Structure formats: structure tokens, C-alpha cells
Amino acid sequence: MVEWELCKENIQPLRQGRKASALTEQNDAHKIAEEKQAYELALRTYEGSDPLEAWYAYIIWVEQTYPNGGKEGNLNSLLEKCLKEFKNESKYNDDPRFFEVWMKYANLSSHALEVYNFMNTEGVAKKVSKFYVEWAWELEQVNNYKKAENTFKLAYENIENLEDLEILKIKHKQFQARVMKKMLEKSDDDIVP
Numbered sequence: 001m002v003e004w005e006l007c008k009e010n011i012q013p014l015r016q017g018r019k020a021s022a023l024t025e026q027n028d029a030h031k032i033a034e035e036k037q038a039y040e041l042a043l044r045t046y047e048g049s050d051p052l053e054a055w056y057a058y059i060i061w062v063e064q065t066y067p068n069g070g071k072e073g074n075l076n077s078l079l080e081k082c083l084k085e086f087k088n089e090s091k092y093n094d095d096p097r098f099f100e101v102w103m104k105y106a107n108l109s110s111h112a113l114e115v116y117n118f119m120n121t122e123g124v125a126k127k128v129s130k131f132y133v134e135w136a137w138e139l140e141q142v143n144n145y146k147k148a149e150n151t152f153k154l155a156y157e158n159i160e161n162l163e164d165l166e167i168l169k170i171k172h173k174q175f176q177a178r179v180m181k182k183m184l185e186k187s188d189d190d191i192v193p
Contacts, residue, residue, distance in 0.1 A: 032065055036073075052089075055082045056097045059104065079105040087122075099125040103134055112138045120154075129155060129164035133171045145179050 039058040046054045059078055066073035082101050092098040102124060106115035116135040118124075125131035132155030139148035152172045159165050 035061065035065070052082075052086055052092055052095065052097055055085065056101065059101060063104075076105070076108050079108070093124050094127040096128055096130070099128045099131055103130075106134070106138075113142070126158045127160065129159050129161070129168045131155075132159075132168065136171075136175060140175060140178070148175060 039054075039061055042054045043058060059075070059082065062073035062075050062078060066075065079101055083105060086092045086098060102115065102119055106112040109115055113135075116131075116138060119131065120126075120135070132151050136148040136151040139145075139151060152168070152175065155168055156165070159168055
């Protein structure tokens with residue numbers, strides 16, 4: 001039996017999945033410490049034109065390396081530092097990687113809707129279709145269907161890429177189908193004596 005099979009119930013699931021190699025290598029503390037130092041050094045000494053790349057690579061590594069939700073790797077703290085580092089860099093506002101950092105932060109927050117509202121107010125991810133899909137999903141989870149519908153409408157105003165628009169339309173139809181199903185189930189419950 002593979003060693004990680006014995007502790008897999010402690011592994012926090014990720015939307016993008018996990019690398020099996022990262023799970024099997026997690027017992028090599030020395031190797032992990034060396035890799036962590038290398039990533040941190042890369043953050044401090046980066047001199048290229050895309051400093052977000054070093055941060056993003058480190059965040060992904062922490063997620064993959066610390067499967068218990070990144071707590072041991074201080075994922076939440078790392079996300080906060082990254083967001084502070086780039087919050088005033090308008091060139092990253094519509095960068096899908098920067099949105100992913102925001103989304104990861106929102107997913108770890110107990111107030112995800114506040115994070116998405118802040119992003120909207122600050123103009124972050126206005127042209128990233130996944131932003132609107134995730135924001136609408138969070139609204140749907142609290143049964144705020146009207147605001148979720150308005151979020152999709154806002155997306156149609158801001159998204160220009162045809163491929164992204166097609167994906168957005170599919171997600172919007174899926175949302176509408178889920179809401180319709182819930183409404184039908186609710187009306188059926190009202191009819192039953």
C-alpha cells in the first residue's frame with residue numbers, strides 16, 4: 001500500500017487537483033525545506049519583468065506540498081502578502097493568475113462575498129470571466145439568485161473574448177437550470193399536503 005493512502009483523509013481537496021508526486025514526496029522534510037527556501041529566495045531576488053510569476057509558482061507549490069490546506073505552509077499569509085504586493089499594480093488587474101490568487105484567498109476566507117465585492121469595487125478581474133462565475137456561485141450558495149443573475153449580466157458587459165463569452169453562457173445556463181430546479185422543488189413542497 002502506498003504510504004500516502006494511510007493519511008489521505010487529511011488532504012484538503014483542490015479545485016485543480018493535486019499532483020500525486022507531491023503527495024508521495026511530502027515525507028521528505030529536508031527536501032521540502034530546501035525547496036521552500038529556494039522559492040522564498042526567488043521572491044526576494046526576482047529581477048525579471050513579471051514578478052507575479054515567482055509569487056504564483058510559490059503559491060501553487062505550497063498548495064501542492066502542504067495538502068492539509070496549506071496551513072503548515074502558511075498559505076493564507078502568503079496569499080495576503082502577494083495581494084498586498086500587487087494590489088496597486090494595474091497591469092495585473094485582469095491577469096488570470098492574479099485572479100486565481102484572489103480566488104484562493106476568498107476560498108480560505110469566511111467572508112468570500114466580501115472579497116468578491118471588494119474585487120469588483122477595486123476593478124480587479126473585470127475582464128476575467130471566471131471571476132463572475134465564482135462570484136455568482138458564492139451568491140447562489142446564500143440563495144441570492146437575483147444578485148447572482150445580475151453578476152452574470154455584469155460579466156456580459158465586461159467580457160470581450162469570444163471563447164470566454166461562450167464558457168460564460170454555458171455557466172449562466174447551468175446556473176439558471178439549478179435555480180429553476182430549486183424553484184420547482186420548492187413549489188412541489190408547497191403543494192404536498
